[in-house]
Amino acid sequence: xxxxTYLQAISDGLRQEMRRDKRVFVIGEDVGVYGGAFKVTLxxxxxxxxxxxIDAPLSETAIVGGCTGAALMGxxxxxxxxxxxFVSCAWDHLVTVAAKQFYRAGTPVPMVVRLxxxxxxSGGPFHSQNPESSFAHIPGLKCVCPATPEDAKGLLATAIxxxxxxxxxxxxxxxRRLKAEVPEERYTIPFGEARTxxxxxxxxxxxxxxMVHTADEAAEELAKEDVSVEVVDLRTVMPWDRKAVLAxxxxxxKVLVLHEDTRTGGFGAEIAAxxxxxxxxxxxxPVKRIAAPDSPVPFSPPLEKAFIPQVETVxxxxxxxxxx
Amino acid sequence: xxxxxEADPVAAEAELRNSGLDREDLLxxxxxxxxxxGIEERGHILYKQGKIPGSFYTGRGNEGAAVGIATAxxxxxxxxxxxxxxxxxxxxxxxxxRIIANYMGKEDGPARGKDGNVHMADARLGLIAMVSHLxxxxxxxxxxxxxxxxxxESRVAIGWFGEGSAARGDAHEAMNLAGVRRLPMVFVCDxxxxxxxxxxxxxxxxxxIADRARSYGxxxxxxxxxxxxxxxxxxxxxxxxxxxxxxxxxIECMTLRMEGHAVHDDAFYVxxxxxxxxxxxxxxxxxxxxxxxxxxxxxxEEEEIAADLKxxxxxxxxxxxxxxxxxPATVTEGVYAAPEDxxxxxxx
Numbered sequence: 239x240x241x242x243t244y245l246q247a248i249s250d251g252l253r254q255e256m257r258r259d260k261r262v263f264v265i266g267e268d269v270g271v272y273g274g275a276f277k278v279t280l281x282x283x284x285x286x287x288x289x290x291x292i293d294a295p296l297s298e299t300a301i302v303g304g305c306t307g308a309a310l311m312g313x314x315x316x317x318x319x320x321x322x323x324f325v326s327c328a329w330d331h332l333v334t335v336a337a338k339q340f341y342r343a344g345t346p347v348p349m350v351v352r353l354x355x356x357x358x359x360s361g362g363p364f365h366s367q368n369p370e371s372s373f374a375h376i377p378g379l380k381c382v383c384p385a386t387p388e389d390a391k392g393l394l395a396t397a398i399x400x401x402x403x404x405x406x407x408x409x410x411x412x413x414r415r416l417k418a419e420v421p422e423e424r425y426t427i428p429f430g431e432a433r434t435x436x437x438x439x440x441x442x443x444x445x446x447x448x449m450v451h452t453a454d455e456a457a458e459e460l461a462k463e464d465v466s467v468e469v470v471d472l473r474t475v476m477p478w479d480r481k482a483v484l485a486x487x488x489x490x491x492k493v494l495v496l497h498e499d500t501r502t503g504g505f506g507a508e509i510a511a512x513x514x515x516x517x518x519x520x521x522x523x524p525v526k527r528i529a530a531p532d533s534p535v536p537f538s539p540p541l542e543k544a545f546i547p548q549v550e551t552v553x554x555x556x557x558x559x560x561x562x
Numbered sequence: 563x564x565x566x567x568e569a570d571p572v573a574a575e576a577e578l579r580n581s582g583l584d585r586e587d588l589l590x591x592x593x594x595x596x597x598x599x600g601i602e603e604r605g606h607i608l609y610k611q612g613k614i615p616g617s618f619y620t621g622r623g624n625e626g627a628a629v630g631i632a633t634a635x636x637x638x639x640x641x642x643x644x645x646x647x648x649x650x651x652x653x654x655x656x657x658x659x660r661i662i663a664n665y666m667g668k669e670d671g672p673a674r675g676k677d678g679n680v681h682m683a684d685a686r687l688g689l690i691a692m693v694s695h696l697x698x699x700x701x702x703x704x705x706x707x708x709x710x711x712x713x714x715e716s717r718v719a720i721g722w723f724g725e726g727s728a729a730r731g732d733a734h735e736a737m738n739l740a741g742v743r744r745l746p747m748v749f750v751c752d753x754x755x756x757x758x759x760x761x762x763x764x765x766x767x768x769x770x771i772a773d774r775a776r777s778y779g780x781x782x783x784x785x786x787x788x789x790x791x792x793x794x795x796x797x798x799x800x801x802x803x804x805x806x807x808x809x810x811x812x813i814e815c816m817t818l819r820m821e822g823h824a825v826h827d828d829a830f831y832v833x834x835x836x837x838x839x840x841x842x843x844x845x846x847x848x849x850x851x852x853x854x855x856x857x858x859x860x861x862x863e864e865e866e867i868a869a870d871l872k873x874x875x876x877x878x879x880x881x882x883x884x885x886x887x888x889x890p891a892t893v894t895e896g897v898y899a900a901p902e903d904x905x906x907x908x909x910x
């Protein structure tokens with residue numbers, strides 16, 4: 239075990255996969271000489287060469303479309319979007335081509351698109367989004383949202399091994415803030431298996447990504463008020479662990495669904511609906527949702543703070559549920 | 563003024579001999595063109611009989627362009643042909659009955675009923691199934707070329723697009739990346755002059771699509787797409803150039819779409835004299851005349867080929883009709899691939 243940041247864990251995981259599998263290559267803007275905008279691939283080009291760590295022109299369409307073609311030819315491409323927001327330029331290639339190719343043609347597309355996502359540092363409307371819900375809606379795609387350094391490494395290995403197109407949402411705000419023990423050897427973490435980040439008895443919070451830590455801080459506050467909160471980290475939004483969510487809800491009887499993406503049509507709505515359909519009789523309070531409001535991500539610090547769910551907002555939501 | 567090179571027609575038999583095509587090869591090309599048209603003609607009838615759901619598209623007028631390019635491909639080369647390129651599927655060896663089965667949404671079509679018409683491909687024959695969002699297959703083909711380059715394989719990828727879809731950004735990004743990296747890639751533009759009802763002058767402002775190639779750092783060639791042998795020659799040249807590290811080429815095959823966009827469209831917007839003029843350059847008739855003049859095509863041979871194809875098509879339709887429709891219970895099967903699905907020739 240070694241203490242690694244969330245960012246270092248991603249970098250370690252990617253390097254490990256590239257060392258063990260020659261089919262894995264990285265393509266993206268500034269990923270080579272510069273080492274990526276966030277330095278995830280720093281030093282990779284020296285180790286693996288310019289044809290496995292490919293500096294691409296500003297062409298998200300060609301990067302993701304190219305990865306699809308390379309994957310069809312037996313490679314294991316890992317594309318980096320400089321920011322998750324720019325994946326909109328590659329929407330067609332993920333949604334129209336990669337997601338449907340196995341269903342239509344029987345040819346798997348084993349590729350990973352890495353998406354530095356999330357806000358919290360005045361990135362503004364185009365460098366802060368969490369677009370996982372949009373892609374979780376598309377049959378054929380998988381969406382991964384690690385919340386810890388250990389998960390970041392293990393889920394990346396699983397993503398690269400997976401025979402489907404996988405969107406790997408790495409939260410920028412966790413990159414350097416989060417540090418923890420990470421196994422040095424290679425390991426994988428199965429998709430669709432949630433992790434209980436914090437065990438509790440009274441209320442469940444279902445969340446993923448950076449909001450796991452927001453939920454945990456809020457739970458800490460509630461603990462002082464003698465309310466025991468369970469935090470379930472989905473780890474992967476598609477596939478998502480319905481069983482674990484329903485089990486937690488059945489145990490606590492109250493549930494808060496929390497995410498950093500905007501509220502309407504956000505993936506939390508799907509989770510809330512499933513709980514209503516399948517665990518209605520276990521509920522002692524209406525399902526509560528906390529998410530970003532339905533607006534673009536604003537730039538100025540007070541506006542952004544009002545946009546991203548804060549510990550205090552989550553804590554008051556939990557208090558309301560506790561009092562219900 | 564056209565910037566791209568304008569390809570000459572094929573002058574004579576000697577030029578063909580040097581290209582490596584013998585008489586038997588030439589007859590195979592002819593047969594593939596006839597079979598291409600035959601499948602689409604029979605498909606059209608089946609559509610009118612209500613045996614084909616959805617819509618129906620043909621590539622009438624494009625048989626020479628499609629067969630010409632595919633004939634120049636090597637066995638390990640790959641391509642992503644489009645809805646006017648049935649000739650590519652035929653030349654690569656897709657069995658006609660499976661094509662008809664695909665039209666009909668049957669279990670034995672390459673798309674197994676999950677997708678229709680020409681949205682199909684047999685991966686074992688080096689083909690990638692097209693999507694409707696043209697020219698989305700260009701970046702995909704460039705990705706295949708990128709894989710060949712990374713692995714230093716002597717293989718070439720062919721990406722098809724129409725002149726209409728050349729207006730979309732995918733075409734630019736694909737050609738730019740292929741040019742920057744000098745990838746083993748050939749871009750083929752089927753310029754049939756009509757993007758649904760939109761004529762070329764409303765689609766782009768230069769004389770030819772191939773003129774763009776120079777701005778991406780490679781050669782553009784305009785070729786008469788009704789001249790299968792000229793198409794073959796230019797494709798062979800481009801493919802072998804790409805194979806030997808010379809980078810991409812953009813070949814623009816000039817044809818006329820001899821029918822509507824799809825079967826529902828009577829193409830009223832195409833001037834009648836345009837159809838009349840291009841009907842004189844029918845690629846199959848043109849090649850037949852060439853074969854008579856230069857390859858001693860005999861009437862008896864023609865009759866034999868025609869009879870053989872008729873039998874083949876009748877058999878294809880019979881087998882396709884016998885093929886089962888997919889089981890409704892399988893609607894959600896195959897959304898996600900399992901690890902064992904990677905056990906394909908490409909992924910081993």
